[in-house]
Amino acid sequence: MRIRELIREIRTGALSQRVPTVLIFLLAALICLAAVLTVGRSVAAHHQLERRLEDAGTRSFTIVDVHGYGFLTPAVMNGIDSLSYVERAVAFTIAADAYNTYIGPGATPVASRFVNGDLTGLITLDAGRMPKPGEAIVTTDDARTLGFDQPFGSITVRDGGREFPVVGAFSSPDSIPEFDAILINAPDVQATVARVVVTRSDLVDQAMLAASGVISADDPRNLRFDSPVSIAQLRTQIVGDLQAYSASMLYGVLAGGAILSALIVFADVLGKRADLGRRMALGATRRIIVTFTVGKAALPAIFGSLIGAGVGLVAASRMGSSVPPSFAVGTGVLVCLVMMVSAAPGAVWAAAQDPVRVLRTP
DSSP, X not given: OOHHHHHHHHHHHHHHSHHHHHHHHHHHHHHHHHHIIIIIHHHHHHHHHHHHHTSTTTTEEEEEETTOXXXXXXXXXXXXXXXXXXXXXXXXXXXXXXXETTTOTXXXXXXXXXXXXXXXXXXXXXXXXXXXXXXXXXXXHHHHHHTOSSSOEEEEETTTOOEEEEEEEEEOOTTOGGGSSEEEXXXXXXXXXXXXXXXXXXXXXXXXXXXXXXXXXSSGGGEEEEOOHHHHHHHHHHXXXXXXXXXXXXXXXXXXXXXXXXXXXXHHHHHTHHHHHHHHHTTOOHHHHHHHHHHHHHHHHHHXXXXXXXXXXXXXXXXXXXXXXXXXXXXXXXXXXXXXHHHHHHHHHHHTSOHHHHHHOO
């Protein structure tokens, strides 16, 4: 039998035997729908959690010049910033009071820091622009405390009495508390603290070791490295738990669907033994019978999977979950394969029957 003729027979058989076809169609659609709405939403939550855990605060560590010996020079910071797995390296001084220049020393003081490094991506600019060397930027809350109607003006650092123009306002990230202050761009500052942000949280340990080599302090006790190791470990544990939970849920859904599909196919071949016996008596080989039976299950499973995955994506989107389309497509393909494999035992059993005995059975 030619492939085209076999496909036509499969289509005709599936359309003529509506009950098993509709059951397999509904089963495939429900499996895909359930998988997308449960496992798919879990995958979306997993991706969202990974994005949050990969925030700059969890991908960073702090270097402290304990005794202020001047290890964190601009040249050292440039060397740390040039490491391949370092995204950004910023050095800053300890906090010093600053006030609104136009109000005077009696104004409400606000903490300020001199900063050496690119702040792009570490803070969220609310107004104005990033500061150039010799300029300052304030947090939105500090702008109100200083008495600025707009986040522009001038501040004076109490220690030394130096004035700096304010060119913008930003939102301080909760993950980097050192930035909750007025930040003054000073490329040549002798810093005492550095914040290093790496590309991935699992590279923090390697980056700390490399940064220690760049600094080359004569006594390691003169430097202190602080890193969110517990957060990185918690990330690994949570992500692993979510992956195991999602996998077990998906396997459970597929296993239940496979059992139901196998039962439907067995019931179908039991009810259609005479038809299969006539086909074998007319020359159909056992391979053709297996292909014919599996094909009758695969055809409605394909359409059911498409509809189930599509409805699941729309429903998940309405519920506020961004399920990756690739997951829905992969689930649909997997469901089709599971339905075909589960139909194989019934198909093999049907092909192994003696056509003469089947046709003699009343």
